[in-house]
Amino acid sequence: MNYSNIILNKGKETSSLRFHPWIFSGAIAKKENTVQEGDIVEVYSHQNQYLGTGYYANGSIAVRFISFVKVTIDEQFWFNKINAAYNYRKHLGILNKSTNVCRLFFGEGDGASGLILDYYNGNVVFQAHSWGIYLQKQAITNALINVLGIALKSVYDKSAETLPKQLNAQTKNDYLFGSIDGDVIVSENNHVFKIDFIKGQKTGFFVDQRDNRNLLAQYSKNKTVLNTFCYTGGFSIYAAAVATTVHSVDSSASAIELCNTNTQLNNLTNTQSFVMDTFDFLKDKKDVYDVIVLDPPAFAKSRESKHNAVTAYKRLNATALKYIKPNGILFTFSCSGVVDKYLFYNTITAAAIEAKRNVRVLHYLHQPPDHPVTPNFAEGEYLKGMVLWVE
Ligand code: SAH
Numbered sequence: 176m177n178y179s180n181i182i183l184n185k186g187k188e189t190s191s192l193r194f195h196p197w198i199f200s201g202a203i204a205k206k207e208n209t210v211q212e213g214d215i216v217e218v219y220s221h222q223n224q225y226l227g228t229g230y231y232a233n234g235s236i237a238v239r240f241i242s243f244v245k246v247t248i249d250e251q252f253w254f255n256k257i258n259a260a261y262n263y264r265k266h267l268g269i270l271n272k273s274t275n276v277c278r279l280f281f282g283e284g285d286g287a288s289g290l291i292l293d294y295y296n297g298n299v300v301f302q303a304h305s306w307g308i309y310l311q312k313q314a315i316t317n318a319l320i321n322v323l324g325i326a327l328k329s330v331y332d333k334s335a336e337t338l339p340k341q342l343n344a345q346t347k348n349d350y351l352f353g354s355i356d357g358d359v360i361v362s363e364n365n366h367v368f369k370i371d372f373i374k375g376q377k378t379g380f381f382v383d384q385r386d387n388r389n390l391l392a393q394y395s396k397n398k399t400v401l402n403t404f405c406y407t408g409g410f411s412i413y414a415a416a417v418a419t420t421v422h423s424v425d426s427s428a429s430a431i432e433l434c435n436t437n438t439q440l441n442n443l444t445n446t447q448s449f450v451m452d453t454f455d456f457l458k459d460k461k462d463v464y465d466v467i468v469l470d471p472p473a474f475a476k477s478r479e480s481k482h483n484a485v486t487a488y489k490r491l492n493a494t495a496l497k498y499i500k501p502n503g504i505l506f507t508f509s510c511s512g513v514v515d516k517y518l519f520y521n522t523i524t525a526a527a528i529e530a531k532r533n534v535r536v537l538h539y540l541h542q543p544p545d546h547p548v549t550p551n552f553a554e555g556e557y558l559k560g561m562v563l564w565v566e
Contacts, residue, residue, distance in 0.1 A: 176247040178228065179207045181218045181238060188220035191227055191240070194551040196283045198229070198238035206231075212342070213306035215248050229288075230307025234339070239288035239305060253311065253318035257292070260285040261322050269545050270294070276361040276368075277545045278382050284547035284555045290315070291337075293378040295370045296361045297328035300378040301351060304337045309346065316351040329353035331372055348373070360440070364389055366412045367440050369433065376430070381409055383558050384470070386543045387506070388413040390562065391468060394504050395421075398465035403453040403495075408434030408446075410468045410506070415443040422464075423448040424456045454494070461498045468506040469495055470560075475511040484511055485522050492526035496534070499565050508540070508560040516541075516559040523561055538562040 183191075187202035198218060210216060210231050218226045218238055228248065229240035246252055260280045264270060269277045279299065280292035289305035292315075299319055303309035316330050330352040335343050359370040363385055372379030388410050391400075395414040402411040405423035411434060415421040421443075423434050428450045438446045449456060453471070469491055475484030492507055499505055509519045516539075527534045540560030542548070548556045 176215075176249075178215045178217045179210045179231075181206050181210070181216050181231070182223075183218065183220055183226070185221040188224065188226055191218065191220075191243075194240075194243055196229075196240045196288045196552055197236045198240075200235055200237040203237055213310045215307075217245070230305070230310075232305055232307060232339075239307065241287045248311070248314075250314045250317045250321075253315050254321050256280075256285070256287055257315070257318050258322045260292075263547075264545055267544055269543075273365040274363050274385070276363050276370075276380065276382060277385075279545075281546045282555070283552045284549055291378070292319070293372075293380070293382055295359050295372065295379065297323075297326050298355060298359055298370075298372070299323075299327065299330045300372045301330055301332045301334070302337050302378055303332075303334040306338065306342050309334055309338060309342075312351060320352060327352070329355055333372065333378060363409075364413070366416070367437070368407060368409070368412070369436050369440060370407075371433065374429070375433070376406065376427075381406060381470075383510075383542050383546050384409055384508075387508070387540050387560060390538065390540070391466070391506055392417055394506075394562070395466055398504075399463065399500075400466040400468070401460070401464040402468045402470075403456070404469065404471045405434055405448070406430045408437045408448070410470065411446060411448075412437055412441050412443065414466070414468075415446050416441070418466075419445065421446045424451050424453055426450065426452050454491070457494050457498060462500050463498070464503065465500050466504045466506070467495045467499050470506075470508045470510075473511040474509070475513045478513050481511075481513050484514055485518065488514070488519070488522045489526045489529070492523055493529040496527055496530035496532045496563075496565060499532075501566060503565045504537070505534075505563045505565055506540075506560065507563070508558065510558050512554065512557040516556070519559050520561065523563070527563070533566040535564040536561055537564055 182205040184204040227240040228242040229238045275296040279294040289308040291302040293300045370379045392413040395418040400414040400418045400421045411423040474487045542558035
């Protein structure tokens with residue numbers, strides 16, 4: 176296949192030679208005028224050395240590589256990519272008798288920037304974070320049909336909110352293959368959840384907390400547990416199976432509705448949930464809870480908001496640390512990519528000092544292996560957490 180070529184400025188090839196998946200617009204020396212948003216392009220160094228194949232975008236990240244060897248981007252290409260991602264998860268045993276939900280494809284971590292596929296018991300939610308990936312949706316759907324075979328029930332495109340703002344008006348969320356009849360119910364480590372990928376946040380479920388929820392269960396036996404920012408109650412359900420009582424808090428009424436549905440689905444009777452702001456809820460909760468989970472939404476989405484985000488993480492964690500019962504356990508997370516793990520650890524240390532509590536770090540937590548981080552793309556690491564023993 177003959178793709179348009181992009182030539183880089185002298186010396187700008189070093190990151191591509193280390194397989195970093197992005198080319199910034201300032202690195203480009205020459206580009207054909209006909210190249211449009213989303214077009215497949217081949218990138219060459221100033222000395223005409225082939226560097227990789229990717230797709231073009233009008234923005235500061237001008238090219239995102241999807242291959243570092245010359246290749247035609249067609250259904251076979253996507254089959255190979257998605258099959259490799261699927262086999263990797265199979266090797267690790269992520270999908271098994273007790274778990275039929277996982278991230279099937281995680282952008283750069285699986286070798287295609289901008290592509291997210293979440294697997295919900297035979298239903299796949301496709302999320303394109305760029306126009307280049309969006310244009311490939313039919314080839315990707317056909318590839319999914321071939322990779323998953325009869326296990327595949329539906330593919331739902333939920334890109335309207337993840338495409339760049341100037342492009343998302345041209346799209347509408349809809350099925351690309353099949354459809355669902357009735358509720359989608361998944362099992363995660365034998366806990367069941369109803370997934371509303373059409374109306375729910377993100378692709379319908381926070382698939383990235385599976386291992387951390389399991390760890391919470393280990394520390395929740397006969398404890399009083401508070402799960403803040405609970406969304407569909409992932410942490411609550413795991414904890415409630417072993418705890419004395421579990422309280423769940425979320426500011427969204429529809430999230431609490433799903434959380435309640437999930438407690439019923441799991442036949443749990445020791446839970447209570449509250450539609451409330453976490454900061455307001457915590458106000459009068461001194462010495463009530465043995466275990467507190469803080470899993471807020473990304474407080475920082477850009478570098479500009481980093482400072483405010485750190486202030487918010489510190490305030491939230493200092494409050495929880497002040498109020499948690501003696502010999503309590505705090506599970507605290509940040510999913511802001513721009514707040515790296517060291518900044519997060521330092522922020523939590525500052526919160527502990529402010530709360531005047533002695534803490535010990537029991538665990539440093541991160542995203543699970545179906546959200547792979549690769550050494551050529553450290554930016555892929557976004558979820559970090561700590562488990563603290565609070566004296
Ligand atoms: N822990 C969840 C995911 C959390 S997503 C899980 O495992 O699935 C973040 C959630 O925080 C969203 O459901 C959002 O509605 C909620 N939220 C955002 N701001 C909030 C606030 N100030 N108080 C309480 N909930 C809030």
